[in-house]
Amino acid sequence: MIAAHKLKRWYLIHKWTSLICTAFLLLICLTGLPLVFREEINHWLEPHHYVALPADTPTANIDRMVAAARAMYPGQSVASVFIDDDEPQVMVWMVPSFEVMRADPDAIHFIRFDARTAQVLETSLPESEQPNDFIDIMLALHKDLFLDLPGELFLGLMALLFVIAIVSGVVLYGPFMKKLPFGTVRHERSARVKWLDLHNMLGIVVMAWTFVVGATGVMNELSTPLFGLWQRTDVKALLASYHGRSMPEQGDLPSVQAALETARHAVPGMNIISIAYPGNPFGSPYHYLFWSKGDTSLTSRLLTPVLVDASTGQLSAVIRMPWYLRLLEVSRPLHFGDYGGMPLKILWALLDVITIVILGSGLYLWLARRKHQSERLARIVAAHQRQPWVEPVHEP
Incomplete structure (x- = not known):
């Protein structure tokens, strides 16, 4: 059982990490959808024709x-x-x-x-x-917002906030939904409650996928500095004996x-x-x-x-990539879902659409909550203004 003060802390973490990254994550998900099928789109937009040979x-x-x-x-x-x-x-x-x-x-x-x-x-x-063609534009928006390294690092931070929002959402799911059967959406309640149930249900269903895609997204956005680190360390040391040639x-x-x-x-x-x-x-x-x-x-x-x-045409070295670049390489197919053929791409696209719904519903819930609080405050103020002002009576 999570104490009330800890639960409130997790709620604030989930609320603010989600709010900060939601607009950018929506952009990333929307641009990521065509990128899942970028090879097929490129072949459709720019078909290559070759002579028939064995x-x-x-x-x-x-x-x-x-x-x-x-x-x-x-x-x-x-x-x-x-x-x-x-x-x-x-x-x-x-x-x-x-x-x-x-x-x-x-x-x-x-x-x-x-x-x-x-x-x-x-x-x-x-x-x-x-x-720039369509895929170039989608890739630039998805990767760095046309801002090169600063854009990559910024979107990497947004992806990290998304991962934190996922973890905090998982922590909150149990205490908030413990009195309802799994997957319940209370259709008889207000629109805000229905969307809250849908947001929670979809979020926990695709939690593993969103966590993997979010974490691999962080790794992908760090590719430029990681390759730079490798060049300044391992590659520089490897080429040291050639200096002066x-x-x-x-x-x-x-x-x-x-x-x-x-x-x-x-x-x-x-x-x-x-x-x-x-x-x-x-x-x-x-x-x-x-x-x-x-x-x-x-x-x-x-x-x-x-x-x-x-100079000689002889083999100099077969370089074994450091662990952090191996991790980066493994993260790329997990992020784009392009290593298992068309069925996996379709699955990735469906999960992407579900994530867009989760992000959109989270934004709606925040706006609806603010509107509800504003209306409640307005009712309190109006009720107070209707009350007659009574002059206090002082005893002699």
Whole structure:
């Protein structure tokens, strides 16, 4: 049994954490709904068409595609290569120079190739000149409110308040609902009471899901500082022995295809999806940085970086990510529900809609309570004004 003063404290915690974060959580839930289906929406808005080839057609040589990209944009640098494991495409990302990229990451643009034929399928403008599509807008609002790191940290705080509101709501559920059967909604009572019962019932039913999504949301919003911490500690220590070495020019780099085969041999059973070129601000000045991932639904979110020396083409290291980045990687599929196919996405969307109802009903209950208190105060004042004023009588 919770003492009355502790119960009041938990009530105040639940009330104020909920009120502070509700508007932003509603925005996050509304933008998160289309993001659950972002792959399907992107394919619908921008369908990609490929020539019909046998399913076992091998991927073309990456060197060939990189050479074609450099020939199309002479004087520019290759920043990275993306190897899609869902569609037969390879994207070579180019920048005017790495100095420009450091000053303006949106100066990057891509050339998209058919992975099997090395045929150019599409070229893009720099990202700074591209209009944001629907999913871009939803993702920016969901992630950082178009405010970059400050927005990420702010929404991370809102997600943390949401988690606290969930915990405090669970603490309050038992004492407030102990006299009613589970799931009771008193339809015969006022609208405020009906919505209170619905709010409590839905909240406790989806409590586990909202807690997981809220906690993983906090982790996702911390991704930028966590990766920054990793680069300043583990990566810096790993590259310390290379200090003083000159960074190779792109024309002198060893074959990226050969380096790719070296990386694949170092992480058998994993898929290489990305290659950061030497000098890329998000990579190493002295290495090809390969990002590999597992080949199952869950391990596809667990990334392992591989470094291949950009002077010799030899394997330098297979980097084991620290625990906090592993935790971050595991949190991402739990947050978006995109690792179990369409049935799981539909379930995630339904739970998201229920959460929107919970947040909306919580806001309604607070406004209705304030209105009820205001009307009650008005009645008291009106009743007092109707009473005649009696002059006190003083005894002689």
